[in-house]
Amino acid sequence: MEQPHEQLCMKLCFRDQHQFRDALLNLHITQARNFKYHRNSDQRIIVECPDKQCQFFMVAAVIKGEKTFVIKKMRLEHTCPSTTETTRVSAKWLAQKYEHLFRSDITTGIQTIIDACMEKYGVDVPKCMAYRAKNIAIEAVLGDHKKQYPRLKDYAQTVMDTNPGSGEVGKFGPYTIMSDRQKGLLNAVNAVFPNCNQRFCLRHLYANFQNVGFRGEDLKKCMDNASYAYNEHKFNIAMNDLRVESEEAWEWLTAIPKKTWARHAFDTNCKTDLVVNNLSEVFNKYILDVRRKPIRTMCDGIKDKQMVRWHRNRESVKAARWDITPHYSEKLEEVGP
Template sequence: MDDEDEQQNEVLIGGSDGYDSVVDEEPLTARERVRTCTAKLLQITNQLQIANQLQREAAEGKLGCEADRGVGQRFSSRDAFRDAVSKYAILQGRNLTYDISNTKVNQRLGVKCVEGCAFYLYGAWESRRATFVVKNMQLEHTCHKNMKRNRQLKSKWVAKQILKVSKNRPHWPAKEIVETIKRAFKVVVQRGFAYKVKYASHKMLHGSMHDHYAKVGGYIAALKASSPGSCVELVTVTKLNKQPAPPPVFQRLFTCFEGLKKGWVDGCRKVICVDGCFLKTFLGGKLLSAVGRDGNEQMYPIAWAVAEGKNNLSWEWFFEQLKNNLGLGDGEGVCIISDEHMAILNGVTNVLPKAEHRHYARHIYALWHKTYKGDELKLMFWKIAKSYNMADYKENLETLEKLDPDATNAFTAYNPRLFCRAFLDTTVKSDVITSNMAVTFNGYIINTRTKHLIYMLEEIRASLIQRLVLKRMEMHKCSSFLCPNIQKRLEKEKNKAAYCDVMPSSETLFNVSYQLDSLVGLADPGKNRIKDPYENPSKPGHLTRTGMEITCNNCQLKGHNKRRCGNPTSFASEPLTKKQATAAQPQPQHPPTEAEAQSHQ
């Protein structure tokens, strides 16, 4: 059994990467444990496969490790010789260094191992043969293999070896890269080295950032050609004080597709959650997003923008773009939901002064919870925030004051009118006070944010297209009149309504009692149906015979009935009815009884 098999057995039996590792502090169900162990086993299997592949390539000579073939070996160039030395040092686990490096005299290179080791390698350029030749070599080592330090293990060299893997796995975690290098090359590296490897492989695959951002103009032109109604607005900065003038520098990019804009205007409530998140590249920047709620109470991305940061200028520019594309006007009838970032507050005030601006209750609770902890206080916070009327709001606030007066003062200091349901404007017809939609979108694109501009925007576009198609297919399969989530919510409300007693007070006023609580409210009186002028009010739904022309059953003439008929002959010739015939028949004669005979006497 070789070392690699022993390592595999160690991993599968136990250890830091096996089944004995702690996955989470909270208790997990059996199904979650199975899923976690399966995921770890697949991760270990992938690492072993990659490491074995690299070792097979080294054994087959695909890595070009030919430095041990003897004196006189030729190389096409000095760099090819250096590359062969690097691969030899890495695969053999030797910390080799260059003690001679002279580019002026025959491009000489001398290689040695650690101090006290007999290994030596010397090569130079031969002008007569136009090739780089190994002149002298001593390949026997008197030192031990080194797994912690190898100066020839460069990030660019490793990036070349794992380039195919990096192309298939652009989000390859640094922890797995460290483990793969350890298994394949027997060298222990730090996580920082793994990030350098990821950067080098990314640069090999996608080129430099100057070339990348030079393609932004073409990308915008392609989007506008395929969707003329979409808005893609680019903002650049040019330094005019320099001569010659440098190329423009990217600053912001706003994107709002025509389909998303039309869907929000026609089919969504006028609620917009805005938020910003970090871009996880070495260039930095922020992604500003505006997310609505669709008919199924799920996220509906409206627009997003890449900006230099979350400042007053960027947010005000973002709200201006939203206002122009969605036709928001001065914000009347629109609700903006955000955190308490001052740049967002200033942007909404300047661009949409008449919009209702709500604050994330979850964000306020996070600040309030830093000082006032405990499950009981947490429960009271959300009871107050989710109270639908002033009576419940005041009652819950008084309960909180009895528990902790300081917590009550801190709660009211955050201006409850901005995050409590009891103070919301009913024009928008939405009781949203949390940041669920914006946070959901940020989590939805968390892996996408690790890519550079064009790749990130294209992946967001493709993922949203796929999401909209799936949602449309789900709604086609839905058999209920309402959306699935709304139907579930309605069924819950029906179960609660079964415990309510409703007593009408007038046509539009009703008294609703639930246990010890009573509520008097107005109901929609509706409109009565327009009745037919000949409809009988005592028999709704049945028409009277008013206006109909009658026919006489005696003379068969129109305009009168049988009672008022003046033609008796027709009446006499008419056959008798069954009742009349029975009455006209003579009664049969019976002999008198003894009682009748005595009564006559």
């Protein structure tokens, strides 16, 4: 109701008391006036102005046998001066009024809300109220976080129904999970995916290596050589070099199962020899705009982004005129005939 003072009239009906209260609220925010309830129930609502000298009042009641509310008596015009100091603007009202902004752009900032309310209603909204309004609006647009988690069971069942064999052990065997070796994450993976192979990102492993006091380019070179070695012989050479440099560093690294960080000892079920989780970092950046959304909305967002990406790649391949991809063509040229 953009101009409620022009639309409210005697015998005007509302769906229920809630719609009437919303109209009453919009009226007084638009006019920069205030009101108070003399009576406020599901059957009858009487409102008046807090200024006893003001002539404004309104009586609305439910129609017998219905939920419909109707205005029965009113003196619509306020005779008191307008003021924004006692405004009825609230976070909930702001969220409802400006929800459309977040539907258009979920990254809308609080300053947009503050400026819009000042321009249209002359009300200076505090930042804390604008933050609350933003959170309420985003929740309305994206859905409540807690309410979406139970839906994951439905998603999981759909995956199981459409892709038999999915689960901890997939169609091609157990999954491999690479992490940054955080204690809480390790415990969670062991509890939820006890049969999955694990790998540790070398970059994060080296950060831990430094944190316990093993620093220097020589130690890093030995660690890199051990991790990147494709066979056990070269791995042992690198580890012996590390032991010569620092017995303590060798003991620390030896205590970590080599199958989690040394390339030559990786499980062969996972067809990649990567020792760092750069792919995960790139993917995290790729989904930056959706990963903070509620879980179901996030999953749908990632699915949509992937579908668009795959379609674009398929169309690109259709238009390609090469038999071997450019990347590998360059590598073959470097090797020569």
